[in-house]
Each structure stands twice: as C-alpha cells, then as structure tokens.
Amino acid sequence: MARSAYLGSLGASDVLDVRGNEVEGWLARELLPHLETTAAREVRFDQARFSGDAGFSDAAVSVALVFAETDLPRGLSLAGARFGAPLTLDRCTVGASEAPAFLDLSGAEFTDPVVTTGLKVTGGVRLDGSSFAGPVRISGLLDDVTTDGTRFQAESVLRPEGGRISLNGARLERPLTIAGTGNAKLSGLRGVDASNLILADLDLSECPFDGALHLDFVRFEGTCQFSRPPGGVRRTWAFPPLWRWTSRDCIADEHGWRASTGPRSKRDGWDGSLSTASAAQATHLYRALRKAQEDAKHEPGAADFYFGEMDSRRRATRRGGERILLWLYWLTAGYGLRASRAFSCLLVVLLLGIASQVAFGVPDSEEGQSVGLIAPVGGGVVTGRLVPLDPELKAPMSRRWTGKRTADAAEATINAVVFRSTAQKLTNTGKWIEAGVRVLGPLFLALALLSLRNRVKR
Template sequence: MTGTGTAAWPRCGHLEAGARCPGRRVDPYPACLAHLDGADRAAHLAALRPGADLDHRGTPFTQDLLDELLAPLRDPGTGRARVGKADFDEVRFTGEADLRDVGFDAHCSFASAVFDSGLHFREVRAEGDLRLGRARVAGDVWLDDTRVAGDAWFLEARFDGTLRFCADEVGRSAEFRGMACAEAYFEGVAFERGADFADIRVTGKASFEGALFHGGSACFDGAEIGGDMPFDGAHFGADASFEGATIGGDLSFLDASCAAGVRFRRAVFRRTAVLGPLVCPKTVDFSDAVFESAVTLEVAAEEVRCLRTRWASTAALRLRCADVDLTDAVAAFPVSVVGRPRPFVSPEGEEIAEPGLARKQVSVVSVKGVDAAYLMLADVDLTRCLFVEAVHLDQLRLEGRCRLAEPPGGPRWTHRRTLAEEHHWRATRYPGWTAAPDGVGTHDPDVLAPVYRHLRKALEDGRNEPGAADFYYGEMEMRRHGRTASRGERTLLWCYWALSGYGLRAARALTWLVLAMTVTVFVTMLWGLPKTDPDPVSEGTADGRRITLTTRKPTPVDPDGPYARRLSGERFEKSLRVVTNSVIFRASGQDLTTTGTYVEMAARLVEPGLLALAVLAVRSRVKR
C-alpha cells in the first residue's frame, strides 16, 4: 500500500484548496468518481453491470455517492449488489459509511482509508480478502452477518470507537496485528486458519466469547487490553499465545476448550482478579508473568509453569491434574497452591469437563529459588519436588494431604517421607531409589541436611510434630553420611541410628532393650547370683553383766558347677527380678557376686536409656 503522496494510480485532475485530488481517475475521464460532472458520472454508472470490478482508490466518498455507485450493481429482484474486485484504498469518507447487502466475488479493500464517522458492514459476503489495514475510523466499526472467505486484514487499523467483528467466519487467516480501538467484540466468529492479534491496543473490553480458532494458533502477543477479556465457550484448535500481553481485567475461559497449550510468558496482569477456569490438555505457561493485583488462578492442565513469575499481591492458585513448576517465582504477598480434588463447576453448578487430562493429584515439581516465607502448599504431591536453593523453607506452610517420596520397599529401608533430592543422591549408590531426571543435578548430604532441618521447623511451627519427625530423621541421615562432621560426631550418629533410629524408631530401641535384658538375665544366672544366699552371722562377747554382739553378712560365694545346673527356674526368677528392678525401679535388693554387681551397674546405666529412647520414639509419633 502506498501513501497519497506517491499514489500508484492515475490521479484526478481536480484542484481543491490548491491541492490535487488524490482520487483515481475514472477511465476514460480526467476526474475521479466524486469529481465527474453529472453527464460523465451517469454515463459511467450506466455502463456498470453486476460483477463489475471497482477501483476508486483515494477518492473522496459520501454515503450518497457509495449508494449511487452500487445501485447499478444490484439485482432488481433481490436488491443485492454483486461486485468483482473492489479497491477503495485511501478513500476519504465523509459521514457514516454503510455497506449493506453486497457480495464481493474477489477482495474488498479499504486499506489506509479514512472515515470521519462510523463504518458498518451488513450482510456482506467477500469471496476473497476483506482489507482494512491502516484504516482510520473516527467512530464504531460493525460487521453484522458478514462472511469472509479469504483473509481478514486489519493490520494497524485505528478505530476511535468499538469494533464489533460479528462475522460468521473467516475462511483463511485473520490479521489484526497492531490494531487499536476502544472496545472489541469477536463473539462467535469462526477463524478457520487461526488469528493474529499481536500488539493490538484495546482501551476497554475485548470479548472473544464463543470464538472458534480452527486449524491455527491464536496469537495475542504484546496485546494491551484495558478491561476484561472473556473467552467463554471459545475453542482453540492449536496454541494460544499471550506472550508479553498486558491485560487490565479478568480472563474467563468458562466452557472453553483447548487442543494445545496456552502461553502467558512475560504477560502483565494489571487488575486481573480471576483467570479461569481454564482447562488445557497441555502446558499453561506463566513464566516471567507479573500479577500486580490480588488474583485467583483456576487451571486444569497437564503442566503449569510459573518460572520467575512475580506476584505483587496475594494469589490463590486453584489447580487440577497439573505438574507445577515454581522455580525462581517471586512472592511478595501470600501465595497458595492448592490441588482441587474435584473438577471446577460452572455458575449453574455443573462440573466442567476435562478432556485429555488424567485424573491425578496436583504435583509441585520445583520450588527452587523461591522465597517460601509467603508460600503455602495444600493437597499437592511433593514426591518429585526440588527444594534445594529455596530460601526461608522454615516458614513454608504445608497443609492438607501433601505426599512426599518414600524409600524403596523391603526390610533394608525404614518407612518415612523423604525428599526427591535424597532419592537422587542415594540412586547413585543403591538400587531401587529414583534417579535424578535429565538436567537435574545431584546434591551431597551436607547440602540436604539444612533443607530437612528447615522443613522440620516449618512443620513443628505448624504443630505437626509427627510429620516433622520424618524430616528430623532425614536431617540426621544426611548428617551421618555427610563429610563436614568430625569422625567422632559421625560415630555418635551411627550409634544413635543403630540403637533407636535417632530416637524415632521405638521397635528398634525395644529390640535392643529386650536383647540387653536377655543377655543380662543369662549373665546374672551364670555368674551374678551367688551359690547360696548368705545368711547374717552374729558374734559377741560377755563381760560380766554386759553382752556385745556384732552382726555381719558373709561375702557372696561365686557359683560353681556346670552351667546347665545354674540355668534353673529359681535362678531365672531371681535374675529376671534383678534385671527388671534395674531397668524400672533402679534397685533389686538381691545379694550378687562381684560379677553380678558390675553387670547390674551396667544394666542400670544402659537399659533405662534404651527404655527412654523407646518412650521418646513413641512420643514423637503421637505428640500434637
């Protein structure tokens, strides 16, 4: 398209205010249609027949002149005009422009045209393209009951009023890149080969309710929408892209369907309070997006990406079925990620269908780089979640049923909740553990220990002592396997683990207690009890009327004879009493040999400690 100063058509010779008219000359006359004298115009119009081509580029028009031009092209029976090619590029239209009951066998072009009022297409059929690229309209633009078999070209058009693109369908591509208007309505339009709305500027609302994007992507990259942007009942046959868009109001996707992904990368949401419910069988990408006001996101998708997403106010993510990646997300206010157990519902209370989605629990796969001080996770799967590099994990809130990974089955590994990063590290040493995915590094135990510690504190602050116990166990495991602790500390941790599972495995402590008591009983039976119980002996002297007596107890005599004879029922009962008193009551009152005395002293030291570890482990699992 060319400007009026370099028009590529034979120009009208009419001078007006010292300037030459830019209108195209009507052959064989020297003037354009607007400046033809009455006889020449009548002769030209009389020569027109239905299906004739029209070329009046740059011509000044009024509604009367347009009606006069179309009159000879109308069928007398139906009143419908039929035009071949129509070129009205750079026309200047005075007053309202109303194009009614017209069929174009080829393209209809108003490129770079200027309308000082509104433009209306009513019952127009274009077998070719409909072009309004770079057109300027001072009022509204309405397309009612219009069908475009070719392309719809509205590139860089400027409409001061509202665009109501109520066409039935666009047979090929729709190009609205760079268009600007006050409000835009594309409700119920069928775009057969996708549509490009990149960089459009809409001051108010932009409605796409019921729009059908068949066979091609819907591109809204860089768009600026001042108001709401509803897509209720819309269908996306391919990707929908809102990259770099600025949206001032809500985005509604009620009963909308998507065949592919939706991208909101680098989008800015000014006053968006609600986005959704959006059902997408692929990925919904909010990476680098910015939410400037409080928002609720309702999304059911295969994957939801929030890499480096910024929430400048409170946010509630209500999700279904998705794998959620929050890597490097920034939350300046509380942000909650909640997995919904049931589908979203319409205002009428009906469940919204989720075609193409597997019914599974929402899974958070990463919170790396997140300041978790404002983050709350509820009813989500954390079996694959990466926590390393997150900060303020001690302030993370875990609510509802948040499932974590577990060790492999079998007697070797105790049942507990573990981090995915521990799985990755152990998988390099032991079979059965989950290896790190491609592109994910493996961290040493010294890195994982503080992660467990902070998560433990987060649960303890939430009064979830039993849940925190597993994180304490994981912390101690990482310390035991770490390299920064001294040899003495690691030895102490090994002993603590072996005796009671860090004070968390009651069965282990009780097993050791029973074993220790059993050994003590048998040692006492064999060597600790004397051969016979010593009786007190009294000795004295008589001196006149005074008698002096001294009572002493003989030293217990070590048992002798075969060991089998020492393992009698009587000696077992005495030994069991000695051991039980040593563990619980701390004094048996039984005469013992020297060996038995030392055995009892050792039992008093070790066995109550094992009992205390068992009690501690039970308390850690039931405390609230």
C-alpha cells in the same frame, strides 16, 4: 476501512462483541492496533471459535478482554503483551488432545487482575518472564505450567487440576497459593523465596527443594504427598543380611544422595534423576521443612522429616565420634521414633543380664566370716578379728541352670533396671553385671518411653 472506522467510533460504554463467531487469523491481527486506542469498555469473545492463530503477542491492550467458552484449537498467545485492563478466560478450551497447544503469557505485563476459571489446556501454560501487578486466579486442566522468572506482585492463586507446575525462578512478592486437585504435581522450586508460598493438596514426590530459600516459612495445607523409600525386604552379603527401608515421607533430594552413595544394595530403588543434592544439603532441607511442618501442627510429617534429617546428618558428618553416636541412636531407637527398637534393646539387656547372673552372679554359698589371728613378734597376747568372706560360686556350669537360680537372677536384674535394691547376694562378677544393667536398662527404658510418646503424637 469500514472496520477501522467502526472500531474507532466505539465509546467508553460500548462493548465490542465477537461472541459466537468464527474468528480467523486475519481478524485477530486486524484487531491488534485497536486494542490500545479503542475507547470501548471491553472486547468479548464469548463462545467464539478461532480457526487460525489467536495471536495477540506484543500488543498494548487498554481494554478488558473476555474469553468465555471460547474454542482456541491453535492456542492463545499473549506473549510480550502489555495489559492495562483485566483479562478473563472462562471455561475456554486451548488446543485438542490430538494437537496440543499453549496458553502463552510469557513476557507479558499485567497491571489489572487476571482471572481464568475452568480452563482446558492440552499443551501447557507459559508464564515465563511475565509480571502480574494485580491478583491472579488461574484454575483448570492446565497440563504443564512454567513460571521461570515470573513476578507475582499481588496475592495470587493457582488451582491446577492435574498436570505439572514448575516454579523455578518465580519471584513471590506477595503470598502465592498453589492448591491442586487430582494428580497435580509441583516439579521445581529452585531460586524461589518460599516465605510467601502456600502449598495445598499437591504431589511433591518429584519436587527437589534444593535451591529454594526460606523453606522453614513455607506453609503446607491439606494433603501434600511426598516421596517414599523403596519398599520390600532386601538381601545383601553385608550386615544385616535381611533388611527393609523404614516407611516414611521423604523428599526428592534424599533420592539424589542415596542413589549415588553406598553399596549397590543400598542404592537400588532410589531415583537419582530427581535431585543432585548431597547428604549435607538434604540435612539442611529436612531441618527447614521440619520446622514448617511443626508450625503447621502436622506432627506426623515433622517426625518423618526429623528422621530424614538425622539420617542425612549421620551420612554427611565427617567426625567419627558423632557418626558412631548417631549410628547407635538410629540402631537402638530410630532417632527416638521407633519404640519397637528401644523395647527390643531393653529385652536383650534383661535376657543377657539374667543369663549372666545365672552363670556368674548368683552364688551357691552364703556370705561368711573367717577368724584372723595376729601374734606379736617376740611373744605376747595373741589377738584375733573377723574377716568377711564374699559369696562364692563353685558349682560346675552344668549345674547352675536351675529354676530357683533363674528366678533369683531375674529378680536382681529387674530391680537393677528400675533402680531398686535387692536382698539377693551376688558374687563380685554379679555386682559388675548388676552395675552394667543399671546403666543400660534405664537408658533403653527411657528411649522406649520417649519413642512411644513420639509415636502417640503421630
């Protein structure tokens, strides 16, 4: 009775100070009904230690609660509480390494700011179903954060120092910034409108983007780490027998479709447990994320996502002609991002063009003329005319491979690539070879220059 009378006598300028004390479970339960009716300015638990459950679930709180350097070995539960005043947790320890505990704010409603700094939570932070009308600032060693159905109505910031964060089902009505340090990971975005989402310095290697909305408006800042394809050289009985995956950033959703399609040699190393997205879904995800990277002026990330978009599109399309074109584009230039492939194709065209011209195109006889005579029927004057003769190649194959013929063939082939005419005479077959080089050579040269430009931009 005396405690109840004291709590009821507190005025608007008073502070209920429990700092430095050992708070047992019964005391916390006795405080519950007074948190709504007391006229005190705030209740402080600075450097206090809760030996029992710190349970304020379903409480109606009209007074500011301050926990500073508070030890909460069995956790802090504010689940279902209704706060009409600020909540502050500063350098509090929730749980212990041998006995993990939770900071439970699930289902709670907050109309004023919620500020937590320097938290150490061993079990995790539960924000599921809670509603924040005021700004939220949560930082510290949070271990595991869940926000299923959480409603952020004001600009908020989460700064986890390690641990995992799941944003599945969160409702972002105002910008939410998640800025991680250490190995903080984002593990889910399903159902989230990402137009108000800012991600900074997070590990996104295990985060599936399938199910998120407006990903083209998400903002990436700092250094966000994405997944990578499996490394190492691989062997298979199919063509090519030796190959490796291109090193680049990729999203977890690509792991899903690659681990479930294609031959076993192509599936090994991909983690199908990260996502169930199909190649078609990954195409749309990559396209949206590429735009987000381009808007952030992050050219390397945009280029990697463009590669992933085109590769997923090639696997997803059912139109044979489109698939062939995309396969050729991948093979010859890596979708305009692998200059080495385009230069290799150009070199192959040059070498084949030179060898073909030596074997079939460079003649061993000069262009000549013959005289044709025309005698009219029934007699009369015989007339004649000069008929041009095409250069011919009559030497046996073993005698065609000489230094001079190779130099002439090289001159004709290189001139064909750069659209220059040559004085070298060619056989009819050589002219067809030259026409082919004039088509393929400039094409691969243009692809090589385009790929080189994209590499420089990276």
